Amino acid sequence: MKFEEVTPVRPGFGGFDFPYEKSQVVFLGVPLDITSSYRPGYRFAPAKIREASANIETYVMSAGVDVFEKLNISDLGDIVITPTDLKLTGEKITRVVKKILHDGKIPAVMGGEHTISYFVLKAFDDVTVIHLDAHRDLRDEYLGDRLCHATVMRRVLDQLPADRLIQLGVRSCSKDEAEFAENSGIRAYTSEHLIKEPEKIIANLKKIVKNSEVYLSIDLDVLDPAFAPGVSTPEPGGISTVELLRLLRELGKLNISGFDVVELVPPHDDGTTSFVAARIIYELLAALGSKKR
Numbered sequence: 001m002k003f004e005e006v007t008p009v010r011p012g013f014g015g016f017d018f019p020y021e022k023s024q025v026v027f028l029g030v031p032l033d034i035t036s037s038y039r040p041g042y043r044f045a046p047a048k049i050r051e052a053s054a055n056i057e058t059y060v061m062s063a064g065v066d067v068f069e070k071l072n073i074s075d076l077g078d079i080v081i082t083p084t085d086l087k088l089t090g091e092k093i094t095r096v097v098k099k100i101l102h103d104g105k106i107p108a109v110m111g112g113e114h115t116i117s118y119f120v121l122k123a124f125d126d127v128t129v130i131h132l133d134a135h136r137d138l139r140d141e142y143l144g145d146r147l148c149h150a151t152v153m154r155r156v157l158d159q160l161p162a163d164r165l166i167q168l169g170v171r172s173c174s175k176d177e178a179e180f181a182e183n184s185g186i187r188a189y190t191s192e193h194l195i196k197e198p199e200k201i202i203a204n205l206k207k208i209v210k211n212s213e214v215y216l217s218i219d220l221d222v223l224d225p226a227f228a229p230g231v232s233t234p235e236p237g238g239i240s241t242v243e244l245l246r247l248l249r250e251l252g253k254l255n256i257s258g259f260d261v262v263e264l265v266p267p268h269d270d271g272t273t274s275f276v277a278a279r280i281i282y283e284l285l286a287a288l289g290s291k292k293r
């Protein structure tokens, strides 16, 4: 399969090279690096996640499965970014993800800045978004910009009812965002709440979501900066890697129709965060693979 919007990267995620046509899960790098307000460098993230993914075990102990034995996984490569044109770049992202969905496959998107989730989600018809993040990303505009990493979930809500957004691990927002979230009835669980009552929250989520399609958007800054220092806007007070792995094991049992892992900034990483990104993706894939044959 050839996509003119994509630059092929070989080998792909995990160090493997599997044909698109036969795959169930399709990796797509989106090295978007346009709207950062503090620490740029996202453009290097998909390459670093791929590199880490090829250097850790693909067997996931908690699930007792080798991810590549359970799932057919391909990697399309990276979206060709037009650095001066966010709209054009966004259209490419939406088009490619639409095609992946149309072909009955699960898109696994590696950011890039969080802004990409808006364009990815445009390709979905009917989905519940579970958003793991330190930040609520609900500003209507930020520094005069209506579409950027700080407004991405607000823009998603332009297309989706508020009860279809669930925020996990949040611990930072402006007063306006807090009021907006309160008034629109967005469900949210803070990092402290997640640490205190993970089982209760997971049970609630399962009740809310049931069998409906779920899109997971994982901003790596949902983790405490002690565990994931290489992000654009670190926010202390987050969950640990173990807590995130446990959470993903459970979320992976839902009807996941796509996911992204965003906000890795390799120039500010000591190498840890790219490995954390690869590991959490494997954990999620193991959960997905344990359901699908």
Ligand SMILES: [Mn+2]
Pocket (backbone or CB within 6 Å): 133, 134, 135, 219, 221, 222, 263
């Ligand atoms: Mn964030």
